[in-house]
Amino acid sequence: MTWITQLTPLSFLRRSAGVYPDKTAIIHGAARWTYAEFARDAQRLARGLRASGVAPGDRVACLLPNVPAMLHAHFGVPLAGAVLVAVNTRLSAEEVRYILDHSGATVLVVDSALLGAVEPIRENLETVREIVVHVDPEGPDAGSTVTDPTYADLLARGDDGEDLPWAVDDERGTVSINYTSGTTGRPKGVQYHHRGAYLNSLGEIVHSDHDPSSVYLWTLPMFHCNGWCTPWALTAIGGTHVCLREVRGDAIWGLIDEHRVTHLNGAPTVVTTIMNAPEARILDYALVVTTAGAPPSPTTILEMERLGFRVVHVYGLTETYGPYTVCQWQDDWAALEPTRRARLQSRQGVGMIQTDAVRVVQVMGDDVTDWASVDLVDVPADGTTMGEIVMHGNNVMSGYFRDPDATAKAFAGGWYHSGDLGVMHPDGYVELRDRAKDVIISGGENISTVEVEQAVLAHPAVLEAAVVGVPDERWGERPKAFVILRQGKKAEPEEIISHVKTAIARYKAPRDVEIVAELPKTSTGKIQKFELRNKEWGGQERRIQG
Amino acid sequence: MTWITQLTPLSFLRRSAGVYPDKTAIIHGAARWTYAEFARDAQRLARGLRASGVAPGDRVACLLPNVPAMLHAHFGVPLAGAVLVAVNTRLSAEEVRYILDHSGATVLVVDSALLGAVEPIRENLETVREIVVHVDPEGPDAGSTVTDPTYADLLARGDDGEDLPWAVDDERGTVSINYTSGTTGRPKGVQYHHRGAYLNSLGEIVHSDHDPSSVYLWTLPMFHCNGWCTPWALTAIGGTHVCLREVRGDAIWGLIDEHRVTHLNGAPTVVTTIMNAPEARILDYALVVTTAGAPPSPTTILEMERLGFRVVHVYGLTETYGPYTVCQWQDDWAALEPTRRARLQSRQGVGMIQTDAVRVVQVMGDDVTDWASVDLVDVPADGTTMGEIVMHGNNVMSGYFRDPDATAKAFAGGWYHSGDLGVMHPDGYVELRDRAKDVIISGGENISTVEVEQAVLAHPAVLEAAVVGVPDERWGERPKAFVILRQGKKAEPEEIISHVKTAIARYKAPRDVEIVAELPKTSTGKIQKFELRNKEWGGQERRIQG
Structure with missing residues (x-):
């Protein structure tokens, strides 16, 4: 008689709304929402989607900047039993069309400022039945009138009714689909399960050192690997989300000052934007910057530290819920000459607390197109022999949506193939050397x-x-x-x-x-x-x- | 094609041995062991048990103080596929006999100083095939000679051979059995699964605020709810375990000073021992004391804070892996008058980050002995109406070993019945009012x-x-x-x-x-x-x- 509970990030908002009902969960411009209000709005969204005909398993697409509605969607969509498809806001209309059709989304929520990517295709969409327009008081189209139903209308449809349970029947069910950038071919739909999102969230809390006093600035797009699971992780710990429509140096520094931001995530180029803004100055506290997406150079790491940032360097891909490895700090690095130390910190590191190990392998087999027969042989941990970085386990996608061939290929030999080439150092830290296609x-x-x-x-x-x-x-x-x-x-x-x-x-x-x-x-x-x-x-x- | 990995705390030692091979994992007296050595010894123990005829699913009993061998056992026993039965070191020979026979343990590891509880029964044990004696250089019998095989002999049997995988086939399999104190009848064997131990460990890290620099003093017995999962949690984060054979004020203060201990756990009576030792003094840093086992009085909380301790008040039972609730701090409490604040802090609180909610219920039904028909009705959140505290989910035992009747009774209506009476406050915090039998x-x-x-x-x-x-x-x-x-x-x-x-x-x-x-x-x-x-x-x- 084992009464286990299926793991799902939905439980995090259930808990924080109960524990911190009056605490500020979300800040956007001058507006504030408490955790009780955040949970209420997620419930309204879920009921609104149900009232709009969304059935369990349906896909709901969101084309939104980092606004409160996007946070709602990370809870409200799975609360309705549906699957969140957060679409990259920089894509062309044709790219958006491909993703909407391929995912089979039935509802699209789009920010009014991004309608330009939707208007040209709206008559040609195969599965989208309803387009809901999000009009943001903080956005450029704040005063505009729209003919489609608005996000406020969608929430209003869910005003009444019983709360839906913050629970799922199967933790291995899909919570979201994230489309790859598709630089080599069509985008692929990476499926995350509730179990992976839950566990990755706990790992983010541990490695980015979050606690209930965390004030997190949304410099990383939520459409990118679901913001490395941070909509769920920061809600789990009961911190405060500070929304941000655009990554601009002046806006970021203004919000850092106004809210004493403790954490932000971003690619090194985002970090560069922050460091090179005219407003940049030395902080009087350690703001944690978790960075990934491209290897930060030792030079960047040293500059960030000089400004007072504490750098947490992680590495992963869309297929691994974002971060899978972390360059775990070692106490004896503190005594090293700074450049040597930054060199060590610029490596991709080791598996996070919730992941399996990371391996660097050479793919062996007479016929590497016969993936089941593939043998993965670890390269020597010599810091020089290159191999492919492969990952495995709860922090790896369940597969590409409607693409069994690509899935089988990606999991050759039972491990996910990153397509990244790297070396294994004698201390067990992985260092990325290149994308296979860039070397x-x-x-x-x-x-x-x-x-x-x-x-x-x-x-x-x-x-x-x-x-x-x-x-x-x-x-x-x-x-x-x-x-x-x-x-x-x-x-x-x-x-x-x-x-x-x-x-x-x-x-x-x-x-x-x-x-x-x-x-x-x-x-x-x-x-x-x-x-x-x-x-x-x-x-x-x-x-x-x- | 979902390649999930079964959750098990074994993965934590796998990771820390890889990431922190040279970091001090265990301190005992003047001796030190690194994480690489800790993992090596767990592997030796596992192979030694296999060589001693222990098969997967067998129970291995340990009657040990908080010594390195007990830490080894928390990994080495499940690594061998076996189930750890950590026996209370204060029990009489007859009580020990009951637990050994009931659990069906085949091997018993006993500290030489505790042989007094074993000698009178050794000829009468039903299932124990081998008694292994642990002779501790830090113990009172350091120089003694024993005729049984020693713990060193057991490890030596496992010196050679392949490393066993830090993995399990089924996360719902049993990792340990902890016997209740049995004040009302025979002790019952509470079964923990790997999944629960893994998740509770991550929760302990979050709520006791552990990080890789944690130095944890073993004031809480590891035989008590597997030390609230801390052998696993502290190993997961890569902190340092400081062993302790006996809870004595002078020894504790000596170790706090020597190692700058950052964390310890214990019942309020342990805390009282520490605070009332002649060596007690005001600390110049915040040592985190996680306390449970009996409600700490507001008076105790204020005294602990005066000495510089940071109090984390948790609550649970053997049946809930130790802690299940935490009295989560609220920022606005800081402004309260100290006695009023300590009063709020002395409540048992809310479910931890990895648990389901905690409920206070009245058990309804015409026939409360027909447990399947039981209806649980939440008491009003008025801070005065008493009901029974019930829990549910991954942080609750899978049942009593070989006792389906007691298990069915404990899970009446699908929730675990704590036997504790409490109230639900308007802010959602539970407060324990009494054991049902004490009221x-x-x-x-x-x-x-x-x-x-x-x-x-x-x-x-x-x-x-x-x-x-x-x-x-x-x-x-x-x-x-x-x-x-x-x-x-x-x-x-x-x-x-x-x-x-x-x-x-x-x-x-x-x-x-x-x-x-x-x-x-x-x-x-x-x-x-x-x-x-x-x-x-x-x-x-x-x-x-x-």
Whole structure:
């Protein structure tokens, strides 16, 4: 007679609304909502969706910035028994259409400022029955009138009725589907289960060191891996969510000052935006910045620390609920010379408290397309032998939605294949060396673009850098660096190349350095190397590893 | 294709040994063991048990103080696929025999200083095939020679061989059986599953605010609810375990000073021992004391805070892996007058982050012996209506070992019945009023002995107090207080009674106060009220509630 309870992040809002009914759960502009109000609105949303014909298992899509409604959706949609599809707000109309149709969403909630990505496709959507428009008093269209039902209308449909239970029948049921950025082909729908979302949330609390006094600023998009599960994690601990429509340095510093923000998450490019804002100053307390999405350079880590930030470096993918590894601090690092220490901190690290181990493997087998026969052999922990980073367990997706072939391929040998190449250090810490598709093969040697970028970034005039392989008659490929200089700083390409040669092997140094004003980036701040590469390769074919 | 991993606390030592191989995991006297050594010894124990014929599902009993071997056992026994039975070290030989036979343990590991409880029964044990003697260099019998195999022999049997996987096939499988103290009948074997132990451990980390720098002093016996899962929780976070054979004030203060202990757990009586030791002094940092086992009085909470302790008040039972509720701190309490604040902090509180809600119910049904038909009706949240405290979910035992009747009775209506009477306050916090069997029925009114005790303890001369119902011709029962005075302090019974009448209703005040030198206690520091009562009632029958 075992009376277990199915794990679900819904239980977190149930608890915090009971324990902290009058505590501020959400701040947006001048508005405040308590935990009791947050739970009430999640219930209204859930009932409103039910009243709108949403049945258990249906998908509900949200195209929203980091606003209170997006927090509601992380609870209200699964509370209705439905599956949340949080759509990237930077996508084109055609990309949005693909995701809505592929996920089979029946309801779409869209912010009025993002209607431009919906209007051109609204007549062509296969499954969406209703479009609900979110008009945000803090948004640019605050005064606009819309003909569609509004988010307020949707909540009003759920005003009356019994509270739905904060519980699920099966913790392995899907809570959300997150579409990959799809740089190599169509986006894939990554399915998260309630169990994984619950456990990852507890892991985020432990590793980002949250407690009930946490004030969390929403610099990381909630459409990105469900904001690394933070809508659930921060609600679990009973902290305060500070909403943010746009990642702008001035707005961020204003909110840090106003609310004494204790935590934020973001890609290193977001961190760069914060550090390079005119408002940047040294904090008188340790604001925890949890960063991932691209390896932060040792230089970035040192600068963040100088401003008073405490850096928690994590690593993962959409397929792993966001963070899966953490560069766990070791006490004896404190005594190291700062650059050496930051070098250790810039590694991707070890599995989080709730994950399985992380492995770096070479994929063996006569026929690697016969995935069931694949054998995964760990590379030696020597810090130099590259292999593919693979993950496993509760913190890994249950598969791609309606794509059994891609799922089978991703889980070759029973472990999820990240497509990232890395090394295992003797201390058991993983270091990312490259995306399989980005690694440069020069004269038969693999060159990690990440390693070259970190050497370029160590030059004092360099603000951002991206390295890609460009065609080279003699070597096949050679590295080329695209560089943004710091404001008011100057450096000649030759000077940067010489600097790099003092740090890493000469053959790894860029042949060319191009000073640019900006770098192409994804909506989540990742540099789009394929765009830089396409320009350089023209029509030439490039052999891709892995 | 969902590749979930079964939850088990074994994964915590796997991780910490990988992440912190050289960090001090265990301190015992002058000896130190790293996490790599801790994991190695757990593996040796597991292989040694296998080599000794222990098969998956077998029970392994340990009669040990809080020594490194007991920490090993919390990992090594389940690693061997077996079930840990940690036996109370204060039991008589006959009580130990009952537990060994009932659990069907095949191997017993016993500390040489505790052989007195084993020698008289060793020839009569039904299932124990081998007795292994643990000779502790820090123990009183350090130099003794034993004829049985020693713990060192057992580990040596496991020196060679492959490491066993830190994993289980079924998270709902039993990790340990903890026997209740059995004050009302035979001890019952409470079964914990891997899933519950894993989740409770994460909850302990969150609520006791552990981080990798935690230095935890083992004042709470590991045989008591597996030390509230702390062998697993502290290992998960990578803190340092400081072992302790005996709860003595001088030893505790010596270790606090030597290792700058950050955390300890214990019943209020343990806390009293610490606070009243001649070595007690005001700490220059906040040592977290997580306390449960009996409600701490507001007076105790204020004294602990004066010494610099940060009090985390939790509540639970053997059947709930130890803690299930926590008196979660509310920011607005900081502004309250200290006595009023301590009064709020002395309540048992709300469900922990990983538990279901806690309820206070009246058990309804025409036939309460027909448990399936039982209806549980929540009492009003008015702070006065008493009901039974019931719990549910992952943090509740899977049942009593080999006792389906007791299990069915304990889970009447689908919730675990604590046998504790309490009230639900308007803010959703539960407050324990009494054990069902301790509550005093006087002139038809229920009197909470806890409430009377807290009023008695507020008298400045009183160190400890226990209140029980004694026969009264007119009222049926009246409260009587047994009191230990503080050293050097004096108070007449009449003076204490008058003091109590200023704090609570006159009819609740004790009719008699008896000044005593000591109070009968269980091995875990709980006052044994039935002993006090038995003396007062002689042969007279007493009606018991609930």
